[in-house]
Amino acid sequence: MQKFKMAEKTKKIKTELKENKNQESNVMRKPRLEKVVLNCGGTADKLEKALKLLKILTGRKINEIESQKRIPTFGVRPGLKTGAMVTIRGKEKEALLKRLFGAVNNKIRIKQVQNNHFSFGIEEYLEIPDMEYQRDIGILGLDVTAVFKRAGKRVAFKKIKQSRAPRKQEVTKEEIIEYLTKLGINVE
Numbered sequence: 001m002q003k004f005k006m007a008e009k010t011k012k013i014k015t016e017l018k019e020n021k022n023q024e025s026n027v028m029r030k031p032r033l034e035k036v037v038l039n040c041g042g043t044a045d046k047l048e049k050a051l052k053l054l055k056i057l058t059g060r061k062i063n064e065i066e067s068q069k070r071i072p073t074f075g076v077r078p079g080l081k082t083g084a085m086v087t088i089r090g091k092e093k094e095a096l097l098k099r100l101f102g103a104v105n106n107k108i109r110i111k112q113v114q115n116n117h118f119s120f121g122i123e124e125y126l127e128i129p130d131m132e133y134q135r136d137i138g139i140l141g142l143d144v145t146a147v148f149k150r151a152g153k154r155v156a157f158k159k160i161k162q163s164r165a166p167r168k169q170e171v172t173k174e175e176i177i178e179y180l181t182k183l184g185i186n187v188e
Contacts, residue, residue: 028151031171031179036093036100039143041065041083043076049137050084053125056134057142058096062086098183100144103127107186113177115170119145148176 038057040050047064054062065083067076076082088096101108103122112120123141125131148171156165177187 031148031150031175033094033097033179034089034147034149034153036088036097037085037145037147038088039083039085039145040140043080043082046140047081047084049140050142052134053137053140053142054084054086056137057125057128057131058086058088060086060088094183097144097146099129101183101185102129106184107188108180109188110177113173113180113187115173116149117145117147118176118180119143148179 038054040054042050051062051064054060062084063086064081065085067078067080067082070077100122103125104120104127108118108120112118121141121143122128124139125137125142126133126139150169150171153165153169155163156169180187
């Protein structure tokens with residue numbers, strides 16, 4: 001009798017603990033917007049225009065992307081600069097993301113959302129609110145990627161005592177969709 005009562009109590013305690021773990025009040029389980037990455041591709045003149053566009057949009061230092069492969073049909077060789085990108089971290093990333101969503105009418109398709117990130121493209125930078133036509137840039141588009149993480153993700157990247165992050169550390173597609181609806185973005 002005693003053992004049966006003890007086993008029943010432990011089951012009850014375990015179910016209570018599981019319920020507490022599933023509650024949304026746990027701050028460490030909340031997904032966070034880690035960074036927003038803006039990306040433009042092109043070579044020669046188009047690359048210079050992409051650098052100017054990203055500089056106007058962000059006011060940050062722009063990284064040039066070099067090709068790693070040789071693709072003769074496109075005239076691409078290793079070491080050739082083929083694109084530009086900038087990573088936005090800090091307080092202004094969410095405001096920039098809201099502004100860029102204005103270019104796509106605050107809509108995103110569900111297939112553009114994946115675990116840990118979502119991406120969308122802007123065909124012409126003129127669609128972005130408060131952007132004016134720049135003669136030296138012309139018509140140019142860009143790609144936007146937003147990356148999410150949870151607290152504790154650093155464990156997988158640190159140098160000393162590095163460890164693998166478990167699967168539950170990933171930010172799921174549903175959580176990202178919930179985040180986007182809070183921002184006022186329609187997910188179709």
